Amino acid sequence: MSRVYRNPSLPSRSRLALALQTVLLGGAMLAATQPFSLASAAPTSAQRSFDVPASDLEASLNRFAQQANISLPYDPSLVRNKQAPALKGRFDVAQGLQNLLKGSGLTATEGANGVWILYPLSSDGAQLQLQATSVTGLGLGGTTEGSNSYTTGETSTATKLPLSLRETPQSVTVITRQQMTDQGLGSIAQVLAQTPGITVMHDDSERYNFYSRGFTLDNFQYDGVPTSDFTTNTNGLGMRDMAIYDRVEVVRGATGLMSGVGSPSGAVNLVRKRPTKEFQGYASGSGGSWDRYRTELDLSGPLTENGAVRGRMVAAREEGRSFIDRYSSDKDVFYGIAEADLSDDTTAYAGIDYQRINSNGSSFGQLPLYYSDGSRTHFSRSMNPAAKWAYADSESTKYFAGVEQRFDNDWLLKVEASHWKGNTEQLQGNLVGWGPFPDKATGQAQFMSGTKTFEIKTDTLDAYATGPFELLGRTHELVVGINVSDGRTDYLAMNADDLTVDYENWNNDAPRPTDLSRGLKQKYKTKESAAYGALRFKPTDDLSVILGTRVVNYDRKGTMTYNAAQTTPTTDNSKKPEK
Incomplete structure (x- = not known):
């Protein structure tokens, strides 16, 4: 495999531009990569300042390419076990490269599109004459892991069609694996806080509310499958760990084509990591303020010699205290998935996604902002309004399995079934922050306490087919599918009489x-x-028309009992098409 340094500050369109195939010495070496082309880079003949310390040649070339803003693909075997001298001063790119390559038996020449090609010198020190070099376009795919990119080549959350962000007729933001790693985005709440157009409200130590375009954002998908989850106003969802996800795709605006009965807010699609055909993995540990510690392990690779069966396992453990007095939390994460090629065109997979989050000294609400006489309170930043015995525990387990069938006409059929069970339990004890307000003269405040439990179970089935078709001499794209879900929610809240403290x-x-x-x-x-369909009709090369519809049959029934004295049946039935 060839390597190339990528400059993250370059225009995003260039990340989709090229894969370089260079045939050296009669076609013995194939170098494939994704270099950037610089639309506005300074000429390589212009001198600039370089500061590259003496190091192994590979590290020096990568550092030089970064400082020079160039693409420099090469075969790692060419630079293995070779050293480079220090380079400091003003040089043009050609001079700088030749100084770094002195004594290595290598040289470099600028090729098409500003790509510099590294190759060996002949035995007499002369430059070798290269055969014809071809440059082939290769864009980013949907998977962001390993791309070193803050964008993705395609997204399908809005329409189920694999479209680039530019081609998607909605406001879409993708938070990639690289961005989550670089910025330390460890929870859904942190990811959405970095998403343009999304407002994150932190109600107390556990609960978050998410808003998009003025409406509550509560439509969540996992691998593109709409799935019920904890509501945003219960503990568990906002704190969900991101170690197991490749990317998060956020659509702002109505998403009635793919999500439930539609919502004017948007949808969040969490895309899990998948097994790889080559072994890869990492282990990490970290520590920080207030005794916060985290360990993480991610292993992926083939389970058979030919790679037809692959697996991946991700595990994480996090625990720590907080700047808030007497508050602590711990989190356990496990994700496992196996993937098997049943034939050249058929792939089956199955996995489990488990997360447990426990918090002690957890609050339910905020400290009062005002005294009863209307003056402002002045509590310390670390003051915890919760009793020391308060806690909030949640657990989430998802089982999923699916099959992908590819056809010779470039059509894809995918079927996935999942089962999710989530539960949360809270013992609450909190100073009341919304009135009656504390008395400034007597120092008395109201205190509430009680318990809450949730249990949610959901079974989901999603099946769709997508691919191209010919009409009127042009190629168009179509997706048709169905999804079915069956869920149950049990909620119990019991409150004690309020106290004065x-x-x-x-x-x-x-x-x-x-x-x-x-x-x-x-x-x-x-x-x-629900049944849905979307058509991408292309009357010309420069014009696409996307049409879609969804027909939903929604049925919700239940009972509500208050003070064990009154039972109120509720029914909400609807059947309507959405466009």
């Missing part, structure tokens, strides 16, 4: 609730089935 001497010590006399119990069953 001394907030001025608050040490997070308050009586645990024992008499839970007030409660709310909800049970819901939700069934949804």
Whole structure:
């Protein structure tokens, strides 16, 4: 495999530009890569400052390419076990390269599109004459891992059609694996906080609300399959770990074609990592303020000699305290997937995605902003409004399996089934932040306590076929599919009578609730089935028309019991097409 240094500051369109195939010495070496072409780079004949310390030749060439803003592909065997001298001063690119390559038996020549080609000298020191060099276009694919890119070549969240961001007729942002790693984006809330157009509201220590275009963003997909999850206002979702995902695709605006019965806010598609045909892996550890520690392991590769069966395992453990008094949390993550090529055109896969998040000293609500006389409160940044015995635990397990069938006419059929079970349990005890407000004169404040439990189960099936077809002498694209989901939600909240405590001497010590006399119990069953289709019609090379429709049958039934005295049946049935 050849290597090339990529400059992340270059225009995104150049990341999609080229893969270089260079035949050296009668076609013995094939170098394939994805170099950048610089639309506005300075001429390579212009002198510029370089500062490259003496090092092995590979590292020196990569550092030089970065400073020179050039593409420099090469065969790693050419530079193996070779050293380069230090380079400091002003040179043009050709001079700088020749100085670095002194004594290595190598030279470099500028080729087409500003790509510099590295090759050996002949035995008498003369430059070898290259045979014809071909440059072949190769764009980024959907997978972002290993691309070193902050963008992706294609996305299908909006229409299920594999379109580039430029071709997608909606506002789409992709947070890639590289960006998540570089910026330390470890949770869904952190990812969405870095997504343009998304507002993240942090309600308390556990709960987050996400908004897009003024509406609650609560449509989530996993690998493109719409799947129920914890609501954004319960603990668990916003803190979901990102170690297992290749990228997050966020569509802003109505997504009725692919998600439920549609929402004016948008949809979030979390795309999991997949097994690789070559072995790769990493182990990492980190530590930080307030005794926060994290370990992470990711292993992927073939499970058989020919690579027909592949597997991947990701595991992570994180724990730590916080700047908030008496608050701590720990998280366990496990992801495993196996993938098998049943034939040249058929691939089956199955996996599990497990996450557990436990928090102690967790709050439910915020500290009061005002005293009862209307003046502002002045609590310390570290003050925790929760009792020391408060906790919030959540657990999420997803099982999934699917099959992909490819046909000779470039059509693809994919079927995936999944089962998700999530539960969360909370013991709450918190100073009331929304009134009645604390008394400034007496130092008295209201304290509430209680318990909450959620249990959610969802079974989902998604099947679709997509591919090109010919009409009126031109090639167009079509996707048709169905998805079915069957879910159940059980919710129970029990509250104790409110108490009065001394907030001025608050040490997070308050009586645990024992008499839970007030409660709310909800049970819901939700069934949804839908058929959808999207057509990308191309009347000319420069014009595409995308048409789509979705027909949904949605049924939600349940009961709500308050104070164990009243049961209110609810029914919400709808059947309507969406465009």
